[in-house]
Amino acid sequence: MQEMIRHILTSRVYEAAVETPLEEATELSRELQNRILLKREDLQPVFSFKLRGAYNKIAQLSKEEQARGVIAASAGNHAQGVAFSAQKLGLKALIVMPATTPQIKIDAVKSYGAEVVLYGDNYSEAAERCAQILDETGMTYIHPFDDKQVIAGQGTIAYELLRQSPEKMDAVFVPVGGGGLISGIGAYLKALSPETRIIGVEPVDSDAMYQSLSAGKRITLQSVGIFADGVAVRQVGKLTYELCRKYVDDIIRVSTDELCGAIKSIYQATRSIVEPAGALGVAGLKQYVKNNSVNGQTLVAINSGANMNFERLRYVSERTMTGAGKESLLAVTIPEQPGALRYFCNNILHTLNITEFNYRLADRTRAQLFMGVSVGADETKKQFIERLNKEGYQTIDLTDNELAKTHLRYMIGGRSAEANRERLFRFWFPERPGALSRFLADMGADWNISLFHYRSQGGEFGRVLIGLEIPDNHEAALQQFLNRLGYHFVEESNDPAYKLFL
Known part of the structure; x- marks a missing residue:
């Protein structure tokens, strides 16, 4: 703990980052009957807290490490933090991003002078390519979370919280992906304000830290949700796991609908729109108050980022009503x-x-x-x-019911008496040319598509509902096809909404 506090107090984040305000959400405070404070990390120059850790790490590299240039793999905020920091320090930067990354994020990274390499359909594939380039070039790798100086940079948020809050903070709610943010905040606050509860918040479909702490060891998720892409991590870091095990009091998991409701709550409080991962703190705070009948406390939520794709707002708006x-x-x-x-x-x-x-x-x-x-x-x-x-x-x-909310409510036509061998699947198709063509080219020649529904959500993946008529003796071939395709999917053949309406 003492080492981490020293790193936090000697960090160099303010050469690039700004001290963000701690604002009271008056309407939300009245609604929840607690004093709700929002730490506005969405107001950083790159609209995310990631700048703190990235700059602190890069600024403290040796001259020889800086001369080699810096490299990172990221689909969003870490990429912008590294690129901004490298530009500030006059260093070469190369960022490997998935080919499915929205153009707005690619353009943002390029605007800071970084070279962008697009590779793969997801972060894991981009990270593998990043490792290959690292071996070939000898550049200096900047980890998004599992690094002492990165964690210390994020921990400066806690340093600011203690100066900015005029009264005791009963709990601080922190978004969790790889664990860098909550590790820095937790280590600092538990040293200087041990009575403050440190509560992490994860999506239910990207809960690597929750699963790891529950199991007593680091767990690798088979798949992660894509809505809150800023925290879509399959495995937390070795260092962050150990720090969270020591300093985090609890982890709350929230649904997509709760996230959408939190985005609306933050908009009503600040007139700013945060990204899904940025709303995790408020979503967890609201669930905590509801489930524990908390009243009259001072609760802080970290608004961690605001790099929202405008096209995704339609989806958020539609899910806000159920989320609230x-x-x-x-x-x-x-x-x-x-x-x-x-x-x-x-x-x-x-x-x-x-x-x-x-x-x-x-x-x-x-x-x-x-x-x-x-x-x-x-x-x-x-x-x-x-x-x-x-x-x-x-x-x-x-x-x-995800099938009903994502697809069914937008479909018409009812059931078909002819579709008597139908299997129903929800797929996440990468948003790039050729995704559907690849699916059609690889599927069995004797299989028939009996239902199809696609709807863009402005993210890296499109949600697709497909009905396939599969002969009885093709079960093994179907499984081989799904494994070879590599797209994330859920079978919905037994869903009650499907039985009733499709």
Whole structure:
């Protein structure tokens, strides 16, 4: 701990980074009945805290290491931090980025004078190429999180928090990817403010630190979620794991919908739009207050970054209502008879706010409704569903169903009696030319596509729903195809929403 504090206090981050404000989110404080403070790292010159660690590391390299130039693999904020720092110090920089990286991020890195190499569909493939170039060139590698000087640079945030907060901080909520940010903050605060709880926040589908701390060893995730790409790390660092094991009190996991709700909360408080990873702190804070009935405390959330793709805002907006608990998605079966729909609307829905309503004939005895409805908190929703079931309307809650939220609500056409050998898959296709062509070229010649839905979300991957008619004796060939393709996927053949509507 003493060594890390010394590194933090002797860091050189302020040659490039700025001291960011600690602002009270007045409306959110009133809503949550606690004093909510936001540490505005989204106001750094590169719109992310990553500048602190990158600059501190590069500035303290030896003259010989600096002369070789610096190299890093990154799809976003670390890339910009390294490029900005290298330009500030007059050094050569090379950044390896996935070919699926949005152009806005590529342009940002190039604007700081760095050379960009595009390679692979994801960070892992880009990191492998970075390692090859490192061997070939002898450049100096700048790790995104598992380095003492990088961690110390991020730890200067805690140094600022203690000076800026006029009262005791009961808890600080920190986004977690590889663990560099929370390691620096945790080491410093636990030394000087040990009563402050250090709480990390991860997406449920990118929870490498949570899994590692639970298992008592570093765990490698088989796959990571892509929505909060700034924390999409399969394995945390050796050093960061040890520091988190010592200084972190808890890890909270949040859903995509909770992240979207947090982005909205931050916008309402600051009129700025953070990226999904940047909203993790607020998302975890809100869940913590709700689950623990916390009242009257001072809680700090780190707004870690604001490099948001504008095109992704549509998706965020759509998911905000469910993330804030203000919209529930329900599948309801009603009788197919004259006056049934009118009765349902007039007697069941007449006092409610309807956000979405889809009706489809199932057969001559029943019809299916897919609807969004504002029914309030979890207990109120439960009571409403119980009422529907008592009235004879079979109801399924789809509020947390990814198939329904990502694809089903945008599709029409109903079920097909002809698709009797259909298998349904959700795929994450890399957003680059040829992704679909590769899929079609590799799939079995005897397989038929019976359903297809794609919708851009402004990220590095597109969400694709595909129905495949597979002969019974082709199970092994299907598995070989999926393994060879290498695209992340989830099979949804048994999903209740699929059974009802598709």
